[in-house]
Amino acid sequence: MSAIRTFVDLxxxxxxxxxxxxxxxxxxxxxxxxxxxxxxxxxxxxxADLPPTVAALFADQRAAAAVAQAQSLWEAEMARxxxxxxxxxxxxxxxxxYAAAGLSCAEGRQIGDLDILVLVSDIGRAENELLEAGWEWxxxxxxxxxxxxxxxxxxxxxxxxxxxxxxxxxxxxxxRTHRVTPDPLIMMAESVETxxxxxxxxxxxxxxxxAAHLLADGDLQGGLxxxxxxxxxxxxxxxxxxxxxxxLIEEASTHGLADVVKRALRLSHRLYDTPLKTxxxxxxxxxxxxxxxxxxxxxxxxxxxxxxxxxxxxxxxxYIRSHWLRMPxxxxxxxxxxxxxxx
Amino acid sequence: MRxxxxxxxxxxxxxIGSDWRAPVAALDRLYxxxxxxxxxxxxxxxxxxxARPWRRWxxxxxEIGGDFTVPDAxxxxxxxxxxxxxxxxxxxxxxxWRRHLLLHASAVARDGRAxxxxxxxxxxxxxxxALLGEDGWRLMGDEFTLIDPAGGDAxxxxxxxxxxxAAIAEVAARVDAARLGPLLAGTPxxxxxxxxxxxxxxxxxxxxxxxxLLLFPRFGGEAAIEPMGEGEAxxxxxxxxxxxxxxxxxGFAALTRLVRATPAFGISYPDSATGLAxxxxxxxxxxx
Amino acid sequence: MADRVYRAAPPETLRIEALGELTxxxxxxxxxxxxxxxxxxxxxxxxxGEPCNAAMVAERLATRFDLGGDGDPTPxxxxxxxxxxxxxxxxxx
Numbered sequence: 001m002s003a004i005r006t007f008v009d010l011x012x013x014x015x016x017x018x019x020x021x022x023x024x025x026x027x028x029x030x031x032x033x034x035x036x037x038x039x040x041x042x043x044x045x046x047x048a049d050l051p052p053t054v055a056a057l058f059a060d061q062r063a064a065a066a067v068a069q070a071q072s073l074w075e076a077e078m079a080r081x082x083x084x085x086x087x088x089x090x091x092x093x094x095x096x097x098y099a100a101a102g103l104s105c106a107e108g109r110q111i112g113d114l115d116i117l118v119l120v121s122d123i124g125r126a127e128n129e130l131l132e133a134g135w136e137w138x139x140x141x142x143x144x145x146x147x148x149x150x151x152x153x154x155x156x157x158x159x160x161x162x163x164x165x166x167x168x169x170x171x172x173x174x175x176r177t178h179r180v181t182p183d184p185l186i187m188m189a190e191s192v193e194t195x196x197x198x199x200x201x202x203x204x205x206x207x208x209x210x211a212a213h214l215l216a217d218g219d220l221q222g223g224l225x226x227x228x229x230x231x232x233x234x235x236x237x238x239x240x241x242x243x244x245x246x247x248l249i250e251e252a253s254t255h256g257l258a259d260v261v262k263r264a265l266r267l268s269h270r271l272y273d274t275p276l277k278t279x280x281x282x283x284x285x286x287x288x289x290x291x292x293x294x295x296x297x298x299x300x301x302x303x304x305x306x307x308x309x310x311x312x313x314x315x316x317x318x319y320i321r322s323h324w325l326r327m328p329x330x331x332x333x334x335x336x337x338x339x340x341x342x343x
Numbered sequence: 344m345r346x347x348x349x350x351x352x353x354x355x356x357x358x359i360g361s362d363w364r365a366p367v368a369a370l371d372r373l374y375x376x377x378x379x380x381x382x383x384x385x386x387x388x389x390x391x392x393x394a395r396p397w398r399r400w401x402x403x404x405x406e407i408g409g410d411f412t413v414p415d416a417x418x419x420x421x422x423x424x425x426x427x428x429x430x431x432x433x434x435x436x437x438x439x440w441r442r443h444l445l446l447h448a449s450a451v452a453r454d455g456r457a458x459x460x461x462x463x464x465x466x467x468x469x470x471x472x473a474l475l476g477e478d479g480w481r482l483m484g485d486e487f488t489l490i491d492p493a494g495g496d497a498x499x500x501x502x503x504x505x506x507x508x509a510a511i512a513e514v515a516a517r518v519d520a521a522r523l524g525p526l527l528a529g530t531p532x533x534x535x536x537x538x539x540x541x542x543x544x545x546x547x548x549x550x551x552x553x554x555x556l557l558l559f560p561r562f563g564g565e566a567a568i569e570p571m572g573e574g575e576a577x578x579x580x581x582x583x584x585x586x587x588x589x590x591x592x593x594g595f596a597a598l599t600r601l602v603r604a605t606p607a608f609g610i611s612y613p614d615s616a617t618g619l620a621x622x623x624x625x626x627x628x629x630x631x
Numbered sequence: 632m633a634d635r636v637y638r639a640a641p642p643e644t645l646r647i648e649a650l651g652e653l654t655x656x657x658x659x660x661x662x663x664x665x666x667x668x669x670x671x672x673x674x675x676x677x678x679x680g681e682p683c684n685a686a687m688v689a690e691r692l693a694t695r696f697d698l699g700g701d702g703d704p705t706p707x708x709x710x711x712x713x714x715x716x717x718x719x720x721x722x723x724x
Contacts, residue, residue, distance in 0.1 A: 022383065023384065025384035025385075026384055026388070029385065029388075030388045030410060033388075051383075054384050056442065057386055057442075060441040063441065063591075064590075067590065068589070306344055306388060307390075
């Protein structure tokens with residue numbers, strides 16, 4: 001079995017760690033690192049029967065992940081302090097939100113930038129407060145800058161001078177030029193408060209955003225990790241609400257994300273054994289496999305036993321697809337043409 | 344990957360994969376005397392690869408990758424494949440190791456006590472360590488020294504020593520030719536030749552040593568010794584560590600303890616003999 | 632600026648070690664290491680527990696240290712407090 005399949009099976013619990021031959025760990029560890037999920041695996045297998053050096057490596061990873069998580073939550077705190085004087089409301093998104101809410105997918109999760117959602121009407125003031133508090137623009141050229149502001153769903157990236165950490169300030173969760181346009185106002189209005197006083201999306205909105213980020217927003221880079229987040233989110237929310245899928249699909253439909261969420265559920269079920277519940281009432285929910293699901297699975301698993309991403313043509317197909325989803329066709333050609341010219 | 348080998352150095356088990364046989368063969372020769380446990384899982388993976396399939400044969404150039412990769416790094420010609428492998432190993436440890444505090448420093452030990460020499464390339468830390476290693480000291484490492492956050496001991500990481508330019512002749516004069524790797528001429532870092540550590544240093548690579556002396560050597564200029572305060576040593580060592588920040592409070596505690604417990608000096612020296620004498624002198628005072 | 636009121640980090644969140652002339656400080660919340668010298672550690676020390684503005688800090692410092700010099704130290708303290716805020720060690724209350 002390939003290392004990446006073994007890795008997925010270990011996460012899903014379909015394979016026991018004790019059953020692995022010592023040399024199988026080479027591939028599993030490399031793949032996990034490549035997917036930025038080594039600490040996640042380390043948490044998943046805490047207490048399992050592991051070769052001593054693997055157990056030691058995993059202990060290192062868990063400790064390092066705890067440090068990294070504290071750093072990420074600190075970024076959220078510093079953003080809160082910067083925005084507090086102007087009473088600008090913001091909602092945490094993605095990894096930092098999972099950590100602030102104490103969700104299981106946050107365990108061992110690598111968090112990169114801080115992502116926050118603000119009202120589009122607050123974006124100017126948010127920008128000012130952050131600049132005043134020591135963030136500055138990541139150097140870019142005027143075309144990229146304009147592209148970001150006009151067409152993407154965020155300010156151009158900001159980086160803190162002293163702490164060297166990035167913040168992405170969004171006012172929608174998918175780019176404005178995207179073919180699917182979720183409603184940020186509803187998401188912000190329905191945000192919930194964490195024990196530490198931060199605001200995060202409601203469970204259905206959070207799961208929708210995760211699915212959107214995985215499938216509609218990106219080129220599937222980091223796909224296994226995002227799908228794992230989705231799997232854990234959904235499983236966690238199901239324990240509090242056995243009919244969570246109803247709220248999830250209802251929320252998804254409001255934002256035009258129903259197909260995206262259903263595909264995420266199908267893929268998550270296939271890879272991570274996420275339980276699926278069908279409904280005929282009050283709405284119809286089933287999970288008929290689509291042929292293109294196989295393409296997504298292939299792309300998610302396109303990594304060799306040395307951790308190297310394979311299947312170049314498949315990657316290209318997804319890159320072009322992600323751009324097509326983001327931009328109207330006329331804009332797309334101009335964007336690519338301008339990019340090419342600059343080189 | 345078509346070709347591969349495994350090397351264990353100190354606490355780290357590497358696996359190195361390569362699109363070409365030559366770098367792997369060179370590594371196998373250099374590390375032939377190192378103990379090998381082929382059943383042990385790898386902690387770190389290095390990949391030496393061709394960026395495009397035709398680059399395996401057409402002006403072959405080696406890209407350095409693995410668990411960690413530096414984007415935009417320039418590849419090396421295949422003739423320097425061994426250097427690429429060593430750089431790859433350094434990279435994985437520098438960016439990925441989390442068990443110990445990593446210092447960019449060489450170290451030697453005697454009677455269970457370690458001298459740690461921290462400095463940039465060109466400071467002479469590798470050459471001093473290599474020469475001390477031939478002069479009654481145990482070589483712990485020329486590039487990285489590991490500090491155990493729990494107990495404060497220094498741990499060995501005795502890779503093949505990377506000798507550069509003038510140091511090659513100096514060391515070659517004192518050792519058996521069989522202990523030297525091939526001459527890699529005209530690399531981006533100048534001429535390089537690797538020195539295989541002595542058998543006793545390899546055999547002792549899992550033995551810790553308690554830090555006795557912290558030195559910040561500077562090659563060139565008159566012989567001089569300058570005592571360094573705890574504060575300055577702390578700051579210099581944070582700059583010399585690749586994983587201090589990632590370790591959180593454990594790193595802070597380890598470094599604080601190290602600078603409080605270990606006298607620190609800046610030393611400058613015009614030639615190796617003087618440098619060695621300064622080390623001996625300061626060590627004798629430190630362990631008195 | 633001198634009117635701003637700040638609260639220092641709770642003492643259990645900061646690990647403070649003296650290394651000769653330098654004080655090194657580890658903030659357990661942010662995982663950051665800060666290097667500082669007088670009067671920064673002293674300012675943090677006198678603020679312990681309550682929200683203070685620059686004038687209050689100056690007053691408390693004066694009871695423990697000879698602030699020397701002429702003129703009102705309050706504006707300087709206000710600057711230092713702003714720096715500590717940028718480091719995250721104090722926050723506007």
